Amino acid sequence: MLWFFLFILWFYLLFVVISDIFMSHDLSGWGKAAWVIFVIVLPLFGVLAYLIFRGDSMHERAARRAASQDREFRDYVRSVSGSPAPGTASPSDELTRLAELRDRGAISDAEFDRMKAKVLA
The missing domain is CATH 1.20.5 (Single alpha-helices involved in coiled-coils or other helix-helix interfaces)
Structure with a gap:
């Protein structure tokens, strides 16, 4: 059961790292390609290296994406409901x-x- 849990945890971590690589706007195309190749060819060392070098800013990128999605959703709801934007009078x-x-x-x-x-x- 422990090995099964660790196996699932490993795949989750692998998918999180790969999705962060592709959603990262501060990496160039070549940088993304190099990280993906490194993570696929040497999965254990690639994921660990990514977490060491870029892991500290993963939560910041995720928070920015969540804030952007929230802002877009609120703007959409505001446009559909017809209510004014914050700071403007009805x-x-x-x-x-x-x-x-x-x-x-x-x-x-x-x-x-x-x-x-x-x-x-």
């Missing part, structure tokens, strides 16, 4: 702000109507 918030400015006398009724038409357009 039309109702903008109209409320314009009404407050008109009530305080900061803008005239004509300016209010013009800006209201722009917000509702």
Whole structure:
């Protein structure tokens, strides 16, 4: 049972390293090819060498990919739902702000109507 677990663990580690090699934007094509050949020809030493030389930044690359995917997903959901992006006011918030400015006398009724038409357009 222990050997079976170690065998599965080895393949998992091998796939993680190979996927990190291909998803790494800081490696050139030749660098990726060299790492893949090294990992395939000498699997034990190749994976260990990769973990020694590039393992410290594997989690940073994975975190950047996850953050990018999360940002893209949130932008997609926001575009489909029609809600405004963070930091921008919705039309109702903008109209409320314009009404407050008109009530305080900061803008005239004509300016209010013009800006209201722009917000509702």
